[in-house]
Amino acid sequence: xxxxxxxxxxxxxxxxxxxxxxxxxxxxxxxxxxxxxxxxxxxxxxxxxxxxxxxxxxxxxxxxxxxxxxxxxxxxxxxxxxxxxxxxxxxxxxxxxxxxxxxxxxxxxxxxxxxxxxx
Amino acid sequence: xxxxxxxxxxxxxxxxxxxxxxxxxxxxxxxxxxxxxxxxxxxxxxxxxxxxxxxxxxxxxxxxxxxxxxxxxxxxxxxxxxxxxxxxxxxxxxxxxxxxxxxxxxxxxxxxxxxxxxxxxxxxxxxxxxxxxxxxxxxxxxxxxxxxxxxxxxxxxxxxxxxxxxxxxxxxxxxxxxxxxxxxxxxxxxxxxxxxxxxxxxxxxxxxxxxxxxxxxxxxxxxxxxxxxxxxxxxxxxxxxxxxxxxxxxxxxxxxxxxxxxxxxxxxxxxxxxxxxxxxxxxxxxxxxxxxxxxxxxxxxxxxxxxxxxxxxxxxxxxxxxxxxxxxxxxxxxxxxxxxxxxxxxxxxxxxxxxxxxxxxxxxxxxxxxxxxxxxxxxxxxxxxxxxxxxxxxxxxxxxxxxxxxxxxxxxxxxxxxxxxxxxxxxxxxxxxxxxxxxxxxxxxxxxxxxxxxxxxxxxxxxxxxxxxxxxxxxxxxxxxxxxxxxxxxxxxxxxxxxxxxxxxxxxxxxxxxxxxxxxxxxxxxxxxxxxxxxxxxxxxxxxxxxxxxxxxxxxxxxxxxxxxxxxxxxxxxxxxxxxxxxxxxxxxxxxxxxxxxxxxxxxxxxxxxxxxxxxxxxxxxxxxxxxxxxxxxxxxxxxxxxxxxxxxxxxxxxxxxxxxxxxxx
Amino acid sequence: xxxxxxxxxxxxxxxxxxxxxxxxxxxxxxxxxxxxxxxxxxxxxxxxxxxxxxxxxxxxxxxxxxxxxxxxxxxxxxxxxxxxxxxxxxxxxxxxxxxxxxxxxxxxxxxxxxxxxxxxxxxxxxxxxxxxxxxxxxxxxxxxxxxxxxxxxxxxxxxxxxxxxxxxxxxxxxxxxxxxxxxxxxxx
Numbered sequence: 005x006x007x008x009x010x011x012x013x014x015x016x017x018x019x020x021x022x023x024x025x026x027x028x029x030x031x032x033x034x035x036x037x038x039x040x041x042x043x044x045x046x047x048x049x050x051x052x053x054x055x056x057x058x059x060x061x062x063x064x065x066x067x068x069x070x071x072x073x074x075x076x077x078x079x080x081x082x083x084x085x086x087x088x089x090x091x092x093x094x095x096x097x098x099x100x101x102x103x104x105x106x107x108x109x110x111x112x113x114x115x116x117x118x119x120x121x122x123x
Numbered sequence: 124x125x126x127x128x129x130x131x132x133x134x135x136x137x138x139x140x141x142x143x144x145x146x147x148x149x150x151x152x153x154x155x156x157x158x159x160x161x162x163x164x165x166x167x168x169x170x171x172x173x174x175x176x177x178x179x180x181x182x183x184x185x186x187x188x189x190x191x192x193x194x195x196x197x198x199x200x201x202x203x204x205x206x207x208x209x210x211x212x213x214x215x216x217x218x219x220x221x222x223x224x225x226x227x228x229x230x231x232x233x234x235x236x237x238x239x240x241x242x243x244x245x246x247x248x249x250x251x252x253x254x255x256x257x258x259x260x261x262x263x264x265x266x267x268x269x270x271x272x273x274x275x276x277x278x279x280x281x282x283x284x285x286x287x288x289x290x291x292x293x294x295x296x297x298x299x300x301x302x303x304x305x306x307x308x309x310x311x312x313x314x315x316x317x318x319x320x321x322x323x324x325x326x327x328x329x330x331x332x333x334x335x336x337x338x339x340x341x342x343x344x345x346x347x348x349x350x351x352x353x354x355x356x357x358x359x360x361x362x363x364x365x366x367x368x369x370x371x372x373x374x375x376x377x378x379x380x381x382x383x384x385x386x387x388x389x390x391x392x393x394x395x396x397x398x399x400x401x402x403x404x405x406x407x408x409x410x411x412x413x414x415x416x417x418x419x420x421x422x423x424x425x426x427x428x429x430x431x432x433x434x435x436x437x438x439x440x441x442x443x444x445x446x447x448x449x450x451x452x453x454x455x456x457x458x459x460x461x462x463x464x465x466x467x468x469x470x471x472x473x474x475x476x477x478x479x480x481x482x483x484x485x486x487x488x489x490x491x492x493x494x495x496x497x498x499x500x501x502x503x504x505x506x507x508x509x510x511x512x513x514x515x516x517x518x519x520x521x522x523x524x525x526x527x528x529x530x531x532x533x534x535x536x537x538x539x540x541x542x543x544x545x546x547x548x549x550x551x552x553x554x555x556x557x558x559x560x561x562x563x564x565x566x567x568x569x570x571x572x573x574x575x576x577x578x579x580x581x582x583x584x585x586x587x588x589x590x591x592x593x594x595x596x597x598x599x600x601x602x603x604x605x606x607x608x609x610x611x612x613x614x615x616x617x618x619x620x621x622x623x624x625x626x627x628x629x630x631x632x633x634x635x636x637x638x639x640x641x642x643x644x645x646x647x648x649x650x651x652x653x654x655x656x657x658x659x660x661x662x663x664x665x666x667x668x669x670x671x672x673x674x675x676x677x678x679x680x681x682x683x684x685x686x687x688x689x690x691x692x693x694x695x696x697x698x699x700x701x702x703x704x705x706x707x708x709x710x711x712x713x714x715x716x717x718x719x720x721x722x723x724x725x726x727x728x729x730x731x732x733x734x735x736x737x738x739x740x741x742x743x744x745x746x747x748x749x750x751x752x753x754x755x756x757x758x759x760x761x762x763x764x765x766x767x768x769x770x771x772x773x774x775x776x777x778x779x780x781x782x783x784x785x786x787x788x789x
Numbered sequence: 790x791x792x793x794x795x796x797x798x799x800x801x802x803x804x805x806x807x808x809x810x811x812x813x814x815x816x817x818x819x820x821x822x823x824x825x826x827x828x829x830x831x832x833x834x835x836x837x838x839x840x841x842x843x844x845x846x847x848x849x850x851x852x853x854x855x856x857x858x859x860x861x862x863x864x865x866x867x868x869x870x871x872x873x874x875x876x877x878x879x880x881x882x883x884x885x886x887x888x889x890x891x892x893x894x895x896x897x898x899x900x901x902x903x904x905x906x907x908x909x910x911x912x913x914x915x916x917x918x919x920x921x922x923x924x925x926x927x928x929x930x931x932x933x934x935x936x937x938x939x940x941x942x943x944x945x946x947x948x949x950x951x952x953x954x955x956x957x958x959x960x961x962x963x964x965x966x967x968x969x970x971x972x973x974x975x976x977x
Contacts, residue, residue, distance in 0.1 A: 017856040024849055028967070032842050035972045045976050053968040057961055064856055064957040075348055076802050083806040086376045087813040089463050094412055094817045097467060097475050101408050104474040272796050337807060345800040379807045383814035387913065396902050396909035397827075398818065404825030404906030409818060763931060769944055 012066055020063025027056040128747035129320070134298045140213070140229055141236075145296050185725040187274040188685055190578060192281045193259030197571065199288060200252025203244050206292070208638075208645060210241035215602070215635040223623035234619040235302035236321065240291070242305025243325060247332055248288050250425045250559065253567040255284070255339055258367055258428060260578055261570070262343060264676035265361050267352035267694065269687045272345040274723040275765065280335040280342065282733030287332025290740055294324035298744075301325040304617065306414055307388070309399035309407040314392045320744050323392060327740035330385045331733075333378055340374030343367060352675070354693035358452070361674045361698075362438075362445055365452055366431025369459040370424050376463075377420035384413040393743060411470050419466040423458060426558065429566025430455070430497055433522065436515040436569050437501045439670050441508030444698055447500040454493035454500075461490040471539045472546045480539040487537035491530055498523065513670075514588035518569035521596045522561050529557025532607070550610025553603045560599055568595075568648075576664035580682040584658065587651035594644030602637025605630040673701035680787040686722060686775060689784045690715045715784075717777035724773050728765040732758055794947050801951045805958045808921075812962055815914040816969065823974070825906035832907075832974025835900060837891075841971045844887045845963065851880035852960035859953045867940050870949070874933050877956065881926050888919050915966060921959055928952055 031052040034040060040048055061067040061080075068077050103114060115121070137145045163172050183191055217234055221227025229237065259277070263270055271277050294300040301321040303312045312322045347368045351360065360368075387398040388410065397403040399410040438445040445451065467475065467483035501519070510516065532554040536542045545551055576582045609630050614621070621627060655662065664681040678700045679688060692715075696702050739754035741747075765771075823832060858873035892912065895901065902912035932952055935945050 012856065012860070014857075014860060017853060017860065020856075021849070021853040025846065028842070028845055028849065028964075031968060031972060032838065032845075035976050036838055041976075046973060049968050049972050049976075053964050056964050060852070060957060060961050060964070064852060064960075065954065075799060079803060079806050082372070083376065083809050086463060086810060090380065090416055090810070091813055091817045091820070093464070094409075094416065095820055097412055097479055098406070098409060098821045100475040100479045101412075101473060102406075103476065105408075272800060341800055341803045341807065344803055345796055349796050349799060375803060375807050376810050379811035380814045383811050383818075387815075387818065387909075390902075390909065390913060394902065396913070397825075397904075397906045398822070398909050398913075400906075402827075403904075404822065404827035405909075406821060406825065406906060409821050413814060413818070759927075766948075767931070767935070 012063070016063045016066075020059055023059045023063070024056050027052050027059065126747075126749075128742070128745040130297075130745040130747065134320075135296065137299075138230065139233055141233055141295070148296060180727075181725065184730060185278075185727045187270075187278050187723040187726060189259040189263055189271050189274070189277055190683060190685070192277055193256045193261075194578065196252050196256030196259060196281060196284070199285060200249050200256060203248040203252065203288060204645070207241055207245040207249055208642060210237050210244070212638050212642065213237050214241065215631070215638045217619055218621075219628065219631040219635040221620045222628045226620055229619075231619050232302060235304075235617070236300045238617055239301050239304055239307075239325070240295075243300075243329070244291065245559070246305065246421070246425075247329055248284070248291070250563050250567075251332075251336060252284065253564075253571075254370075254425060254428050255280070255336070257432070257567060257570050257574070258339075258343055261574055261676060262346065262364065262367055263350075264577070264679070264683060264687055265364050265674055266347060266350060266355060267675045267688060267691060267699075268346065268350040269691075269720065270723065271342050272350060273342045275726055275729060275771065276338050276342055278726065278729035279732050280339040280729075282729045283335030283338075283736060284332050286733040286737040286740070287328045287335070289737055290324055290328035290331065290744075293741075294321065294328075298324065306418065308414075309388065309391070309405075309410050310401040312388060313400050315401065323389070323744040326385050326389050326392075327744055330382065330389070331736050331740055333381050333385070335733075336374060337378040337382070340371045340378065344371040344375055347371070352691060352694050354695050355699075358449070359694065359697045359699075361431075362434035362448070362451055363428070363431035363674075365455055366427045366434070369455045370427040372459055373420045373424045373427070373462065377417045377424070380413055380417040381421075384410060384417065389743075408473060411473060412467075415466040415469040418469065420462045422555075422558070423462040425563045426566070427455065427458065429522075429563050429570075432566045432570035432573070433501060433519050434497075435674065436519055436573050437504050438698075439573070439672050440511045440513055440516045441505045442511075442671065443504055443508035444673070444701075445500070446503040446506075447496075448697065450496055451500055454496045457493040458490060461486060461493075465490055468537060468542070471542045477539075484537050484539045484542075488534055491534050491537075494530060498527065513572075514583070514585055514592060515569040515573045517589060517592045518565045518572070521592060521599075522565040522569075525557055525561025525565070525596075525599060529554055529561055532557065545610055547616050548610035549606040549614045549616055552616050553606035553610060556599075556603050556606075560595075560603075565595075568592075573670070574676070576669045576681050577667070577676055577679075577683055578681075579659075580664055581655065581659035582662045582664060582669055583655045584651050584662070587647050587654060591644045591647035591651060594640050594647055598637045598640025598642075598644055600637070601640055602634050605634045605637075668700075673698035675700055678703070684783060684787065686720070686780070686783075689717060689780050717780045717784075719774050719776050720780075721772040722775055724771055726765065726771065728761055732761045732765075735761060794943075794950075797947060798950060798954075801954060805954065808958070809962075812914075812917070812965075815910070815917060816965065819910040819914045819970065822906040822910040827905035827907075829905050829908070830900060831977070832911075832970070833977050835895065836971050836974050838971065838975050840887065840891065841967060844884055845967050847880050847887070848884045848960050848963050851877045851884065852957050854880065855953045855956045859949065862941055862946055862949050865941060867936050870936055870941065871933055874929055874936075878926060878929050878933070881922060881929070885919060885922055885926070888915070892916070911970065915970065918959065918962055918966060921955075921962075925952070925955055925959060928955070 031049045034045060034048055034052075039045075062069075067080060068074070070076055106114060135145065135149065136142070163169050183195060186192065213229065214234070214237055217227040217229055217237075227234075259271070291300070298320040301307050301312065301317065301324065303317060303322060303325075307322055307325055310316055312325075347360075347364060357365075387396070390396040391398050391400055391405070397405040399405050399407045401407065434445050434451065465483055465487045467479060468487045471480050471484070502523075512520075532550070536545060536551065536554065572583055572588060609627055612625075612627065614625070614627055667680045668677040669681070670677075675688075675694070676683070735754050735757040739751060739758065742750035742754055854873050854877045858870050858877060861869035861873060892915075895908075900908055902909050929952060932945070932949055935948070939945060941949075
């Protein structure tokens, strides 16, 4: 994103583009061809998404390359903080609420799992 | 497809007190209008009337001057305060009389709409209106700027707020309002259980006003970060400016949650989706979660600027600089951050379990600490100062008493086990009114009194201000301390009837008397306004600095010129005006070098955008489907026309400024 | 004028940050509701990965070409600006067409936004992104007209900067839709 002097160059856009395409394809094939499974797969593709986020923020939006004071970066980081709190906080809260709203058979399953009863 | 959707003449039919009020309006308004036209014609006063309308249009309605916009916010907010207090009076009257075999003055259904209207109006249209009003009036002056960052967007924000007030007031006459409480929890607010237009009015009134608020948040944030005087670093800003900065950060990052949540509820109701419905895979608890993730930051949005006002007021009337500036800044920042991680305390009882409840309970207790730091710093500021107990200081002292009580009950309820006992009882109701009236309302009243001379050029009458304060303060205690007791006795909130055997009635009666005192307080405020306007020449502020102030806004004449400052000279320290006064002999430097500068031209486009947004909302509410895309297109087109306008400013030349400054000096 | 630019660009950046929070609210609602299929089909059954990959690469390319358009704008070459924005526009239209096709296919086979909480959340999250893309395309059309009529005046340059920020931002949001909705959906 442009401030007075940071417009990027052909090099930055091409690099950003190639990296993004690469990251997209890796994530795609990881799922389509099942390179991993379960939590490992999820962690992998989410990490790829975060890396692509950083790539595009830096190469396309030029974040972090502005002159001081770096308000854009500061506000971005604060937004990230709020988003992390809202998203992970809400998921944490809702999972616990759903725990208490479970059907009787689900509740049995939870208790068995949580209290360590072995079948 | 019916041309008016679901809108029929039945929408105008109401029962009981509502019916009387509405019918009186429907008959009275046309009669008043006819009388007005007849009178103007008979007394040949049409040119005066047209002149007045033109003056209003040019000097107020299309103005992009934040001082004008601020006054309009305050006028609208005060009008909504009257409606909100009327609702409160009805509720008190109902609960004082609806015992045993009597069912009070309104039906259950009406009562539910009354408390919904009361909460919605007070939070969204009174408190937010007072806040944005004061910020508009004071912020640019305090940071030494001529305007806000985006003057046109400022106007659009104001008119969107007005569109919201129009919608919610219209719901009284045409149709109904939600009967769900001010946050409209599903499943009650879903179509299955609220099939009428009430909840839709609620949604769209808030959605439209909410977008205005969000845009203001962005506007004031950029203003503070980018338009301060050279030399005014962050740590040299006035404390009110710091409080606004923090509040606007909260607005920018919390209001999108409200926008998304209201949109999802609207999609459920209008397009048959299942976000929060009771079946088909909806999850009503997610609504409660999201709405409070917005709702908690919202209450800090309201109170932080009030804290900022107290910082200014206490320092000025103690003739001492604010104690502990740095710790005040850190306290504001801590409150801002913490306000994002306490929201679950609004629904401890929804059943998230001990782990979750404990985390949020602890965070809630923690957030009281920085607030306490601030209260002590204000008191330390007063210590050994030469304190003048003008009306704003009275509001501050009233705040210390009431807000502290409310804060303590808040910390009490932060313990989930205790909260389980008092959640949704009148104990809770008393707590939050403590915070909002004692904190927010008292703070904004202090600010309005304090800055009044700067905006209008004359002081408000002190004696009537004192009477108003004492009525409000006494009324508040009478109205709400009984509610604490009632809550502990088991009285739930929002009850429209109860058994005589509960033994509650006398407490409700005392509370009702409290409302009468508060109404008297408002009466005194209106009297104060009228009297002060009448006596304005005697009470004129001739120096621009009626209170021996400390910050930049007091360095310009009263009322402030439309361009605020003739010259934007750099500042070097905190409380720059106070420092300048200590150093120099005279209040104003001898000869200044003037330069040309740009000011925004007036524009009606903000009003038009809001008018089309209002039509859009109304069309969706009543399912007038053909009108929906048209209104939306009108909004977009108006925005496009305005944003592509390259000639929206005009130049004020150095010579003109010199002339204006000379005329002020006389 | 320089000062105006910095204020406006920063203000627009703040707006984009608020839009991120809006999308985050929709994302978390999707996360909470994605299992609420109410007996109907879930993500794994409904989404076609190759199709979505196509959409993703098209949008990504359009973000790249928007960047190239801005390079041309700062180099003062209006004809190149128009050319690259025209490509961006066409890619954007292609993306939208694919998305609308996917939506109407789902709706026609009975899996509309009214079917379940999961589908309501899906259509709203992806649909909101699509509405933003639509707005961006309208804005792009208006800006291209401005460039044709008045060349690269300072005001136009500033507005093109905002537009390109907006377009890049939309591709970034899509990264997460692609990953969380489609890839995670298929992996479940």
